[in-house]
Structures are given as structure tokens and as C-alpha cells.
Amino acid sequence: MPLPSLSSFFLGFVAGCLTIILLLAIAAVSLTRSGDIYGLGHWKLNIRTPFPSMWMNLGFWTRDDGTAIQHFDEAARNMLRQLLQAAGLLSNSSSSSSSSSSSSSSSSVAVLDVGFGCGDQTVALAELINASTRPQFRYVGLTLNATQLQEAQQRLDAALSHSTQDPSSSSSSSTTTTTTTTSLNLPKASSFQLYQADAAQPTSWPPTVLSSVTSLADASFSERWLMGLDCLYHFSPSRKPILTLAARTLHANVMAFDLILSDSASFWQTLAVRILGFVLLCPWRTFLTEREYREQLVECGYDREQIEIRDVSDHVFGGLAGHLRKQDAVLRPYGISLTAYALVGRVYEWFDRTRVLKGVVVIGRVKRKSQ
Numbered sequence: 001m002p003l004p005s006l007s008s009f010f011l012g013f014v015a016g017c018l019t020i021i022l023l024l025a026i027a028a029v030s031l032t033r034s035g036d037i038y039g040l041g042h043w044k045l046n047i048r049t050p051f052p053s054m055w056m057n058l059g060f061w062t063r064d065d066g067t068a069i070q071h072f073d074e075a076a077r078n079m080l081r082q083l084l085q086a087a088g089l090l091s092n093s094s095s096s097s098s099s100s101s102s103s104s105s106s107s108s109v110a111v112l113d114v115g116f117g118c119g120d121q122t123v124a125l126a127e128l129i130n131a132s133t134r135p136q137f138r139y140v141g142l143t144l145n146a147t148q149l150q151e152a153q154q155r156l157d158a159a160l161s162h163s164t165q166d167p168s169s170s171s172s173s174s175t176t177t178t179t180t181t182t183s184l185n186l187p188k189a190s191s192f193q194l195y196q197a198d199a200a201q202p203t204s205w206p207p208t209v210l211s212s213v214t215s216l217a218d219a220s221f222s223e224r225w226l227m228g229l230d231c232l233y234h235f236s237p238s239r240k241p242i243l244t245l246a247a248r249t250l251h252a253n254v255m256a257f258d259l260i261l262s263d264s265a266s267f268w269q270t271l272a273v274r275i276l277g278f279v280l281l282c283p284w285r286t287f288l289t290e291r292e293y294r295e296q297l298v299e300c301g302y303d304r305e306q307i308e309i310r311d312v313s314d315h316v317f318g319g320l321a322g323h324l325r326k327q328d329a330v331l332r333p334y335g336i337s338l339t340a341y342a343l344v345g346r347v348y349e350w351f352d353r354t355r356v357l358k359g360v361v362v363i364g365r366v367k368r369k370s371q
Contacts, residue, residue: 061319247301
């Protein structure tokens with residue numbers, strides 16, 4: 001094969017240089033035409049991944065001392081802490097309810113977490129209940145979303161890789177957010193199992209998922225819990241299948257944050273709420289009154305005398321709506337739009353003002369087996 005002539009090589013070199021110059025010119029024109037070259041668009045270059053947190057629930061926006069929480073991740077973690085405290089699972093918790101007893105760190109705990117998000121909830125739960133100090137701990141998490149499952153597994157793996165396995169430095173009372181770069185006190189990796197599955201329809205679960213879930217019924221676990229943190233109102237066709245499985249098959253108590261319909265809601269308010277829920281892909285009858293909610297829990301197998309429903313709306317809707325307004329304002333200069341979230345914020349402002357829907361912490365306990 002003949003070698004290219006010197007002139008051909010030179011022409012090719014020049015053509016390549018001109019092509020590079022043309023591409024750079026196009027990029028420069030694109031930048032300058034899109035706005036001030038010295039604006040804030042380069043924020044994208046300064047982002048570090050993975051993000052410190054990827055929490056997602058409505059949040060509990062008040063600390064124990066009554067001060068307001070300003071950051072979403074802290075509020076979301078605090079909501080989880082409120083559930084665990086109501087369930088008596090925090091090692092330092094003391095419930096005011098006579099039907100709830102504090103769980104010491106000597107108790108073995110099994111948790112079925114439906115809708116676990118992107119991993120922060122999983123890691124924080126194990127940390128807050130001092131799972132590494134307990135004789136046994138088993139966690140099974142279910143999510144519908146494959147992307148969230150992947151993110152959660154990566155976040156959990158990172159947390160486990162930084163785990164000190166030293167229970168002496170654990171602090172279950174902390175409400176601050178822990179990132180995956182901080183040393184944590186977590187149990188061994190085999191204690192956690194995360195799956196993609198429809199928690200609302202147990203009959204659709206593959207054998208692997210069903211086996212993992214039913215393993216939580218092991219009598220060696222003195223504390224067995226179903227946890228639904230800000231997700232059960234999305235369950236289609238209803239909450240009943242997962243609640244029934246938890247109560248009758250796993251003999252597990254339930255702790256949840258959920259939304260219930262006000263007893264005083266007018267016909268038009270109720271209709272508006274149902275239409276809103278339908279738009280958000282919730283079942284038409286998902287929002288129940290407190291009486292209906294209690295009856296559903298009893299029907300599923302929970303002890304009527306050991307059902308607690310506590311209205312925490314004062315600590316939820318207003319705080320979240322305010323946070324969405326602030327986030328929209330501070331991110332707008334960077335060209336980041338929160339239009340969809342801002343609209344959701346208006347809805348929560350309406351909830352906060354009218355209380356047509358109430359945010360509640362729910363604890364339901366199964367009857368103890370006779371000895």
C-alpha cells in the first residue's frame with residue numbers, strides 16, 4: 001500500500017485543526033448566546049456525587065425542643081425517628097402511651113420496610129435503633145422503582161463499608177443527618193435484603209421475595225414490624241393486602257406515617273381530595289377517616305385496643321410548604337425550576353390551612369399469642 005504524500009498529510013492535518021477550531025467556535029457561540037458567560041451555569045461542574053442524601057418523605061419539621069428544622073434531610077430523618085419512638089424502638093425512647101413499651105437494645109428486631117426510598121431510610125433505621133447491638137436484626141425492604149433500588153443498594157454498601165462495627169459510639173437520639181462518608185455502627189451486610197417488588201400486591205411477589213419476607217415471622221425476633229413511611233396511601237388497590245400479610249402471616253406490628261381524611265371535611269373538600277389523589281395515582285378511596293382507618297386495621301388483624309393514631313399535621317404540612325418556597329427562591333438564580341414542587345407546596349398549604357387531610361403517625365399492634 002503506497003504511503004500518503006507529504007502534501008496529502010499536510011492537508012489532512014490542516015483540515016483536522018480547522019474542524020477542532022470550528023467545534024470550539026460552535027461551543028463558544030452556544031455558551032454566549034444562552035446567556036452571560038460569567039453567569040451561574042457552571043454550578044453543574046461543582047456538583048459532587050453521590051449526593052450526601054436522597055431522603056424523600058414529607059418530613060417532621062420540629063425538633064424535640066420545639067425549634068423549627070430548616071433542612072429537608074434533617075426533617076425527613078426526624079420523621080423516621082418519630083415513628084421509631086412511637087413504636088418504642090429507640091433505645092432511649094419513653095412512650096407516654098400505656099400500650100407502648102420501650103424496646104431495649106437486647107431485643108431482636110425484624111423489619112419489613114415497604115417503600116424504602118434511596119437508602120437513607122434503611123441506614124438511618126439501623127443506626128437509630130442500635131441494630132448492631134441487638135442479638136438479631138433482619139431488614140427486608142421493598143420498592144417498586146428499579147432506579148431507587150440501585151441507588152439504595154449503592155448507598156447501603158457505602159455505609160456498610162464505613163461501618164465501625166463498634167456499638168459504643170452509636171447515638172440513637174441524634175436527629176442530624178449522617179452521610180455515607182461518616183463512620184456508622186451498622187450490623188453485618190447479610191442483615192439487609194433489598195428487592196424490587198410491588199409491596200401492595202403480595203400475591204405478585206416472586207419466590208425469593210416471598211421467602212425473605214416470610215422469614216421475618218421467625219419467633220426468635222421479639223419485635224417484628226411492618227413500616228410504611230409516607231407511602232401507604234399510594235398502595236393499589238389498597239393497604240389491606242400488605243397489612244393483612246403483616247398481621248396474620250408475620251405477626252408483625254405496624255408503624256406508619258399516613259394521611260387520613262378529616263371527619264369534618266365537606267362533600268366538595270372530600271371530592272377535591274379524591275380527585276387530587278387520583279391525579280397523583282392514588283386509589284380513589286385511599287384517604288379514609290380515622291374511624292374507617294381503625295376499622296381497616298382491625299379487619300386486617302390488629303388489636304383494636306392497641307391502635308394509636310396521632311395527628312402530627314402541625315409539624316408536617318407548613319414546614320414542607322415553607323421549605324419548597326425557599327428552595328424555589330434560592331435555586332432560581334441557577335436556572336433550576338421547582339415549578340412542579342411549588343404546585344405541590346400549594347396543595348400542602350391548603351392541607352395546613354383546612355386540615356381536610358391530616359398527617360398522622362399510626363401504631364398498630366397484633367394481639368400477643370397465648371403462652
